[in-house]
Structure formats: structure tokens, C-alpha cells
Amino acid sequence: xxxxxxxxxxxxxxxMSRKFILAFMVGITLVLTVVALSLRIExxxxxxxxxxxxxEELRNSIRSVDVALRPVYQAAAFLVFYGGILFGIVAxxxxxxxxxxxxxxxxxxxxxxxxxxxxxxxxxxxxxxxLGGTLYGTTGLVLIFGVxxxxxxxxxxxxxxxxxxxxxxxxxxxxxxxxxxxxxxxxAASGFVFLVGGIIAGYRQQLTPFFEExxxxxxxxxxxxxxxxxxxxxxxxxxxxxxxxLEVHSLGMLLLGVLVFGFGALAVGFWRFEGKxx
Amino acid sequence: MDxxxxxxxxxxxxxxxxxxxxxxxFTGQGEAPAMETPKVEFPRRMRAPERARAERRRxxxxxxxxxxxxxxxxxxxxxxxxxxxxxxxxTAVVIEAxxxxxxxxxxLLLDCLMRDGGKRLEExxxxxxxxxxxxxxxxxxxDDGMMLSGNFGNAKFKELxxxxxSMDYGEGARxxxxxxxxxxxxxxxxxxxRSEAAVATWNNELLxxxxxxxxxxxxxxxxEGRGPDEPPAISEGSTYGEMYGVLSVDxxxxxxxxxxxxxxxxxxxxxxxxxxxxDASGDVAMVAEVRGANGDEVTxxxxxxxxxxSMARIKAQAEGEKxxxxxxxxxxxxxxxxxxxxxxxxxxxxxxxxxAFCKEERSxxxxxxx
Amino acid sequence: xxxxxxxxEVRGLRKTYHRAFRKGGTExxxxxxxxxxxxxxxGLIGPNGAGKTTFIKSILGIVQPTEGAIRVLGGSPEDPRIxxxxxxxxxxxxxxxxxxxxxxxxxxxxxxxxxxxxxxNLRLLERVxxxxxxxxxxxxxxxxxxxxxxxxxxxxxxxxxxxxxxxxDGIDPMGRMEVRRILQEEVRRGTTLFLNSHLLxxxxxxxxxxxxxxxxxxxxxxxxxxxxxxxxxxLVRFAPGANTEALAAAGFLRGAAEGQYAVEAEDPAALNxxxxxxxxxxxxxxxxxxxxxDLESVLMGTVEAAA
Numbered sequence: 017x018x019x020x021x022x023x024x025x026x027x028x029x030x031x032m033s034r035k036f037i038l039a040f041m042v043g044i045t046l047v048l049t050v051v052a053l054s055l056r057i058e059x060x061x062x063x064x065x066x067x068x069x070x071x072e073e074l075r076n077s078i079r080s081v082d083v084a085l086r087p088v089y090q091a092a093a094f095l096v097f098y099g100g101i102l103f104g105i106v107a108x109x110x111x112x113x114x115x116x117x118x119x120x121x122x123x124x125x126x127x128x129x130x131x132x133x134x135x136x137x138x139x140x141x142x143x144x145x146x147l148g149g150t151l152y153g154t155t156g157l158v159l160i161f162g163v164x165x166x167x168x169x170x171x172x173x174x175x176x177x178x179x180x181x182x183x184x185x186x187x188x189x190x191x192x193x194x195x196x197x198x199x200x201x202x203x204a205a206s207g208f209v210f211l212v213g214g215i216i217a218g219y220r221q222q223l224t225p226f227f228e229e230x231x232x233x234x235x236x237x238x239x240x241x242x243x244x245x246x247x248x249x250x251x252x253x254x255x256x257x258x259x260x261x262l263e264v265h266s267l268g269m270l271l272l273g274v275l276v277f278g279f280g281a282l283a284v285g286f287w288r289f290e291g292k293x294x
Numbered sequence: 295m296d297x298x299x300x301x302x303x304x305x306x307x308x309x310x311x312x313x314x315x316x317x318x319x320f321t322g323q324g325e326a327p328a329m330e331t332p333k334v335e336f337p338r339r340m341r342a343p344e345r346a347r348a349e350r351r352r353x354x355x356x357x358x359x360x361x362x363x364x365x366x367x368x369x370x371x372x373x374x375x376x377x378x379x380x381x382x383x384x385t386a387v388v389i390e391a392x393x394x395x396x397x398x399x400x401x402l403l404l405d406c407l408m409r410d411g412g413k414r415l416e417e418x419x420x421x422x423x424x425x426x427x428x429x430x431x432x433x434x435x436x437d438d439g440m441m442l443s444g445n446f447g448n449a450k451f452k453e454l455x456x457x458x459x460s461m462d463y464g465e466g467a468r469x470x471x472x473x474x475x476x477x478x479x480x481x482x483x484x485x486x487x488r489s490e491a492a493v494a495t496w497n498n499e500l501l502x503x504x505x506x507x508x509x510x511x512x513x514x515x516x517x518e519g520r521g522p523d524e525p526p527a528i529s530e531g532s533t534y535g536e537m538y539g540v541l542s543v544d545x546x547x548x549x550x551x552x553x554x555x556x557x558x559x560x561x562x563x564x565x566x567x568x569x570x571x572x573d574a575s576g577d578v579a580m581v582a583e584v585r586g587a588n589g590d591e592v593t594x595x596x597x598x599x600x601x602x603x604s605m606a607r608i609k610a611q612a613e614g615e616k617x618x619x620x621x622x623x624x625x626x627x628x629x630x631x632x633x634x635x636x637x638x639x640x641x642x643x644x645x646x647x648x649x650a651f652c653k654e655e656r657s658x659x660x661x662x663x664x
Numbered sequence: 665x666x667x668x669x670x671x672x673e674v675r676g677l678r679k680t681y682h683r684a685f686r687k688g689g690t691e692x693x694x695x696x697x698x699x700x701x702x703x704x705x706x707g708l709i710g711p712n713g714a715g716k717t718t719f720i721k722s723i724l725g726i727v728q729p730t731e732g733a734i735r736v737l738g739g740s741p742e743d744p745r746i747x748x749x750x751x752x753x754x755x756x757x758x759x760x761x762x763x764x765x766x767x768x769x770x771x772x773x774x775x776x777x778x779x780x781x782x783x784x785n786l787r788l789l790e791r792v793x794x795x796x797x798x799x800x801x802x803x804x805x806x807x808x809x810x811x812x813x814x815x816x817x818x819x820x821x822x823x824x825x826x827x828x829x830x831x832x833d834g835i836d837p838m839g840r841m842e843v844r845r846i847l848q849e850e851v852r853r854g855t856t857l858f859l860n861s862h863l864l865x866x867x868x869x870x871x872x873x874x875x876x877x878x879x880x881x882x883x884x885x886x887x888x889x890x891x892x893x894x895x896x897x898x899l900v901r902f903a904p905g906a907n908t909e910a911l912a913a914a915g916f917l918r919g920a921a922e923g924q925y926a927v928e929a930e931d932p933a934a935l936n937x938x939x940x941x942x943x944x945x946x947x948x949x950x951x952x953x954x955x956x957x958d959l960e961s962v963l964m965g966t967v968e969a970a971a
Contacts, residue, residue, distance in 0.1 A: 270322030
């Protein structure tokens with residue numbers, strides 16, 4: 017486990033030195049600051065009486081602040097989930113290809129670490145990074161709404177954590193793609209494809225009737241059976257953030273399933289990486 | 295293990311993980327169609343069936359007054375609307391009994407009504423000749439009394455009220471003064487009862503119950519176009535929902551529990567009248583529009599009401615009263631100048647759960663009878 | 665050669681690179697046999713495309729052989745415990761530009777599974793001549809400085825085998841001397857040095873054994889002096905005014921330059937006999953040296969012969 021942590025540390029240190037990541041953190045901070053300074057929420061005994069954004073009064077009905085903020089939290093959860101994964105795809109697409117670049121990979125492979133340690137460490141490092149960004153952004157959001165509305169909920173935070181699990185599955189695929197072709201663009205493209213596939217997989221039940229009965233439908237069902245059900249996870253994240261009942265049967269199982277899919281993709285990456293010459 | 299062997303292991307592990315992931319996701323998400331989140335439709339305007347219903351009810355043909363130079367105010371042609379009290383500050387609530395009977399909530403209420411196997415309903419049917427489930431259309435509650443509309447062709451008014459002093463009134467009405475009446479018990483014996491209410495029947499369509507013969511006569515006058523020119527308490531455009539009407543501020547304040555005495559007092563001070571609409575075609579949803587003269591005061595009252603609802607919801611949540619908390623989830627206040635709308639709802643499944651015992655008791659009673 | 669187990673032992677090593685959607689493949693190594701004795705300073709030379717880098721990557725487990733057996737330090741290069749005893753400097757080492765040298769060395773130390781001791785790493789940086797640049801970011805280093813840092817990274821954990829691919833590439837002449845000194849120190853300490861350098865003079869100065877690789881095979885291998893030995897021919901320079909004819913009679917053939925002559929002598933007695941005859945003819949000797957071949961000539965001759 018020590019080499020994995022070592023590589024994770026190496027990846028994290030490398031990431032922290034990237035200006036892009038720093039720009040992202042500054043961006044999140046700016047968004048949070050703007051929201052914090054421009055949003056005025058008037059709460060009377062737990063009811064949202066009025067809200068103003070940039071001084072303009074928003075048409076709002078007076079109702080329980082947690083109920084009134086549900087759509088806001090739900091939107092925030094979706095934003096955190098999909099926005100986070102999208103940003104993760106773009107920001108992290110270069111890590112693995114750059115780690116496998118000539119002059120670096122030979123040096124790393126000559127070190128006394130197993131090849132799979134290298135991939136697992138990269139995966140872990142990127143996940144820690146994703147988790148850090150998510151915690152920073154969502155905690156800020158929770159704090160702003162908490163202070164402004166007096167309503168404290170860990171919903172957005174939980175949504176962010178779910179997004180991290182979704183991103184784990186997507187990034188595992190990206191890492192595996194990097195072992196096949198060392199290209200940041202292809203790495204990102206594979207991430208996008210699996211994100212879209214994951215959204216479709218979450219709605220497979222609703223989409224199945226659009227396919228002709230027979231081979232086409234069965235093929236769709238078979239493919240979407242294996243893909244990570246990201247949209248289902250996003251819906252669950254939205255539900256949790258808005259404190260509404262979950263639509264999925266068991267969030268734990270779904271979460272574990274998406275994570276296990278990620279590990280499966282990672283195992284394919286290990287298989288390819290073990291047999292690759294650099 | 296050599297490299298080739300190690301690679302084979304990774305491939306097998308990957309295949310196994312994908313299978314496990316598929317099973318977990320399949321079970322976790324579930325393949326059943328996604329459960330619809332409770333969505334309540336609030337009665338905010340007239341819908342097409344209600345518009346058609348209002349049109350069908352325009353049965354009254356009123357004499358056209360030819361009076362050059364003066365514009366005749368359009369009088370309601372629906373006898374029930376015409377019978378309603380006229381002017382501001384009156385209370386009149388219409389319950390669409392027939393529509394309610396055929397709504398999901400009506401089915402539940404019917405179960406409760408028939409908990410004894412339908413004996414009481416049968417008694418009422420035999421006694422009055424009126425089948426409340428078939429013949430009753432609307433029930434109206436006003437400050438002065440009550441009105442029932444429907445098809446009372448088979449009603450045994452004469453048998454029931456025959457002993458009272460009665461007279462024909464207007465074009466199609468008969469007015470019964472307060473007095474004794476003989477009631478036949480199920481065992482065949484009879485009993486005499488004194489009733490202080492005056493009753494009027496109109497064309498076998500309306501049954502008016504009031505405090506005095508003059509009051510019921512005034513109602514008949516209004517139906518037959520002899521009443522004041524003021525518009526009725528409920529306009530035709532407001533006849534939507536399974537229950538609707540206007541409540542006087544006093545009535546509304548009286549409905550609030552004692553703990554809300556302060557709020558009741560504020561309502562008395564700020565509000566002028568309250569228009570109420572309840573939709574029971576699916577979930578039970580209520581919209582109450584509170585009007586007042588001063589916009590700021592009305593908005594403040596709206597905020598206070600919103601806060602009170604919110605507090606009630608928080609309390610319900612804290613005390614673990616899930617049903618009540620869910621009910622109050624839908625509660626909100628929409629301010630709009632000199633009025634605000636208060637919306638509240640009870641999802642059908644909550645009512646179903648609460649009234650489930652009625653169905654069980656009805657089934658048990660029916661089984662026992664068989 | 666010592667009696668100990670060799671540091672590197674390769675038998676019948678073949679490597680064919682296959683490309684997707686292409687038939688056949690490129691044969692980089694075609695049955696290579698090589699033994700590198702422990703404690704030796706071994707140089708690998710050969711023309712471009714001979715398979716030198718593939719060979720180095722093979723003995724480090726970076727490239728997996730198609731056929732053949734590789735044993736490094738008595739074990740398989742796939743074994744991390746074996747690789748822990750190897751220090752490697754790749755040809756084009758990529759260094760993280762935003763890091764400082766101590767941070768980079770600390771990470772390498774950690775990845776080698778060793779406890780990080782900043783003092784030790786600082787000494788290592790001093791040894792490679794980077795003590796002045798400790799606080800600077802690697803991105804600001806010159807090519808030579810980067811190469812020195814790479815060498816320091818290879819030296820982390822005092823490895824038993826140093827595999828260096830072009831270690832003096834980009835380093836100035838003074839720096840090269842420094843690096844050479846360090847490598848010689850390491851060899852004296854008992855470390856096996858495996859060097860691949862296109863600077864043949866560098867190999868000549870540092871290594872005691874050399875292998876020439878051409879076309880994926882070892883075409884010649886042995887002690888440097890054995891490979892570079894010129895045979896029985898000696899070059900002699902006499903002071904101006906020597907009698908050319910008399911010298912020719914004594915067996916000295918006139919060379920291109922003034923006073924330059926060549927003589928063939930099987931042994932020292934024959935050489936001294938010839939010199940005595942020249943001196944008897946009045947010639948005064950000012951310089952004597954064996955007409956040896958430098959490494960470049962050896963490489964050229966070997967590769968041409970193999971072709």
C-alpha cells in the first residue's frame with residue numbers, strides 16, 4: 017500500500033503545482049463569494065419570506081425555508097454532480113498521459129514498485145484531488161445557505177461525495193484509456209463517452225421502448241446493464257440535497273455498483289499496463 | 295507469478311468486478327418504473343370540465359326586463375348560485391357532493407359512511423326518499439343555514455314535513471315553518487321531534503334550511519330573480535374545485551386553534567374576506583386567497599402565516615409526525631399586492647392511510663351481514 | 665572477470681515490437697547474449713538503432729522480452745526487490761519543473777521504499793554539484809544541472825548496479841570530469857556500472873569492459889585494452905636529421921610527418937634491437953608509442969565487419 021500512497025502523493029504534488037487547478041480553486045472561491053455577497057435571504061421563523069439576488073427581488077412564495085430551498089439545493093446538487101465530473105474529466109485528463117510520458121515512465125517503472133501500484137496510486141491521487149475540490153465547493157455552498165437562510169443541511173455535501181463516486185468510475189475508464197493510447201484528448205474523450213453512457217444507463221428503463229424489439233433492444237439493455245448508472249446517482253444526489261425521498265431502491269448498492277464498475281475498469285487498465293512496453 | 299499469469303489474473307478480476315457491478319447497480323436502482331414524486335395540483339383557476347359543469351347548471355330562465363336606459367346586471371342562471379347570500383363579508387361554502395362522491399377521497403369517505411354495512415344510509419334513504427349518493431348534487435353552507443341541491447323528485451317531503459305549517463311561495467317553492475315532525479324508527483315505531491328550522495323546497499331541485507320562514511323565503515326570492523342586484527357571494531367564475539366559497543374573516547379566525555389567537559386577531563384586523571377552493575380530484579389541495587385593504591399589512595400577514603406554517607412543519611418534523619410534516623411540505627404563501635394565496639395540501643396516500651380502517655370495518659360489517 | 669555471480673546475465677534475448685494492424689514487427693534485439701561482471705564498469709556502444717535502449721529497458725523490466733532469459737543482480741528485473749538495488753538514469757529524464765531538487769529526491773527516496781533523510785539527500789546534491797541550486801525550482805535548471813539531478817536520483821539508496829543512459833549528455837567539460845569522478849568513485853566502492861554513452865571517449869575513460877551492439881546482437885565484447893590493442897606495430901619519432909636510409913635498413917618505415925617512423929616488433933627484445941640499430945645509425949629517439957586503435961575505430965571496424 018505504501019508505494020500506492022507514494023505515487024498518490026507524487027500525483028497530488030504535481031497537481032498542486034498546476035496553475036489550472038489553482039485557477040479552479042480561485043474560480044470556486046469567486047463563485048461562492050459572489051453568491052455570498054449578492055444573495056439576501058429574509059427568513060421569518062423558518063419560512064423564506066423574501067430573497068434578493070443582486071438587489072432584485074426574486075418572485076418567491078413564502079414557505080418553509082427548507083422546502084423553498086429544495087429546488088436550489090437540487091440544482092446545486094446537479095451542478096456539483098455533473099459540473100464536477102465534467103471539470104474532473106477536463107482537469108485530470110492530462111495526469112495519466114503525462115505520467116506515462118517518455119523520460120518519466122521509464123524512471124518510475126525502474127523504481128521498486130509494481131506496475132499496478134503506479135496506476136492505483138494515480139487513481140488514488142486524482143480521487144483525493146476530486147474529493148478535496150468537492151468538499152471545498154460544497155462546504156462553501158452549505159455555509160452560505162446555512163448562514164443566509166439559517167437552514168443547515170449536509171445535502172450538497174453528500175451530493176458532492178456521490179459525484180466523487182461517479183467520477184471514480186469515469187476516471188478509472190480514463191486511466192485505462194491512457195494505458196491504451198497516451199493522449200490527453202483521447203483520455204478526456206473516453207471520459208465524456210462514459211459520462212454520456214452513464215447518463216443513458218441511468219435512464220435505460222425509460223429509453224428501452226425507443227429501441228425496436230429484438231437484437232437492438234437487447235444490445236441496448238446488455239450494454240447499459242454494465243455501464244455505471246451516473247444519472248441514477250445524480251438523481252439520488254438531488255433527492256438527498258433536497259431532502260426528498262430517494263427514487264432508487266438502495267442507494268448503497270447503487271453506489272457500490274458504480275464504484276465496483278470503476279474498480280473493474282481499473283483492473284482492465286492493470287491488465288493492459290502490465291503488458292505494455294515503454 | 296510471471297507477468298503473463300499476473301495479467302490473466304487482472305483480466306479475470308476485471309470480468310468478475312463488472313458482473314458484480316452490474317448486479318449491484320441493477321438491484322440498487324431497481325427495474326421498476328421510477329416512483330412518481332408526490333405532485334399536488336392546486337385549484338387555481340377553472341378547468342374545462344368545471345366550465346362545462348357551470349354551463350350545464352345555467353337552467354334558470356329569468357324574465358328579461360326591458361327598461362330603456364338602465365343596464366340590467368347579469369343575474370346568475372345557476373339556481374344554487376342565485377340562492378347564495380349577496381354582498382361582501384358573507385360566508386358561503388359550496389360542497390360539490392356529487393363530484394366529491396366520485397373522487398378518490400369520496401370513495402374513502404363512502405367507506406367510512408358504510409362502516410356499519412350501509413344500514414344508516416339505507417334508513418335515511420327509506421325515511422327521506424332521497425339517496426344521498428345518487429340524488430344529491432351540492433351542499434351549501436351559509437351564515438344563515440344550509441342548502442341542498444340535486445334531484446329530489448322522489449323525496450318524501452310531504453310525509454316528513456306534512457305536519458308543519460306550509461305554504462306555496464313564488465313560482466315553484468313551498469315553505470315549511472318550524473314545527474313537529476314524526477320520525478319512523480327502523481323497528482316500525484314512531485317518534486315525534488321538534489325542529490326549529492324553517493325549510494323550503496324549490497322545484498324538487500333545492501332544499502333550503504334556514505332559521506326562519508322569512509330567511510328561506512328570501513333565498514327563494516333570490517333564486518327566482520326577486521332579490522337584490524348585488525352579485526352573489528360566489529361568482530360563476532369561482533365555481534372550481536370540489537369545495538369552494540368565501541369565508542368571512544370572523545369565520546376564518548374562529549377556525550384557528552386557540553394557540554393561534556394572536557394570528558386570528560391579526561387576520562380580523564387585516565383581511566377583508568377569504569376565497570377558498572379545495573380540489574379533491576386527486577390529492578386534497580386547498581387554495582385560500584386572503585384579501586385586505588392595505589398591501590403592506592397583507593404581505594406582513596402572509597409572512598406571519600408562512601412562518602406559522604413553517605414552525606408547525608418544523609415542530610412536526612421534530613416530533614416525528616411524518617404525515618403532518620409531509621402535508622406541510624406543500625404549504626406556502628404567495629403574496630400578490632393586497633392579497634395573498636395560502637396553499638396547503640394533503641397527499642391522497644396520507645388520507646388513504648388515515649382512513650384505511652374505514653374500508654376494513656366496512657368489509658368486516660358486510661361479511662358479517664352475509 | 666571475477667568469480668562472483670554476474671551483475672547482469674542475458675541469454676538469447678529477443679525483442680520484437682508489434683504494432684496494431686501491422687503484420688510482423690520490428691526486431692530490436694535478435695538473440696542477445698551478454699554477461700556483465702559484478703563490480704565492473706561496463707560500456708555499451710553501438711550505432712543508432714542497434715537496440716541499446718531496448719536492452720537497457722529490458723534489464724530494468726520496462727520492456728518485456730519476446731524471448732530469452734534476463735537475470736539482474738541474481739534475480740528477475742520484474743522483482744521490485746531487485747529493482748530497489750538498481751539506480752537508473754534514463755536518456756531523457758523528465759523532471760517536474762515546479763519542484764525543488766530536495767523535494768524530487770525525497771519523492772524518489774520514498775518511492776524506493778527508503779526513509780527520507782534530508783541531510784543524506786542534501787549531501788547527494790552536493791556530490792553532484794547542485795548544492796548552490798537547492799532552493800531553486802527544477803524548471804530553472806540548465807540541461808547539465810538536470811542531468812546531475814538525474815544522476816543524484818539514480819544514486820539514491822546507494823544502489824549495487826547503476827544503469828546510466830547518456831549520463832554526461834548536455835554537461836559541460838568540467839561537469840563531465842565531475843561526473844566521471846563520481847562514477848569512478850562508485851566503481852571503486854564496488855558498484856557495477858552499466859553505461860550507455862554516445863561519447864565514446866567517455867566510455868573509454870570510465871569503463872573497463874565494453875560490448876558493441878549492432879543489429880540487435882552483441883558483435884564484440886571484452887576488456888577495453890584487448891579490444892583497442894593494435895598488434896605489433898609501434899610509432900617512433902626521431903629528432904630531425906636522422907638518416908632515412910639507415911633507418912629503413914633497420915626496419916623503420918617513414919611516416920607522413922617529419923621524423924615519424926613505424927616499426928614492427930613482436931616482443932620488447934625485437935623492439936629494443938631495432939631501436940639499438942637506429943641509434944647506431946645516429947638517429948635520436950624523442951617519442952615512442954604503440955600504434956593502438958581508439959574505441960571509435962574499433963566500433964567502426966566491428967560494425968562494418970558485422971554488416
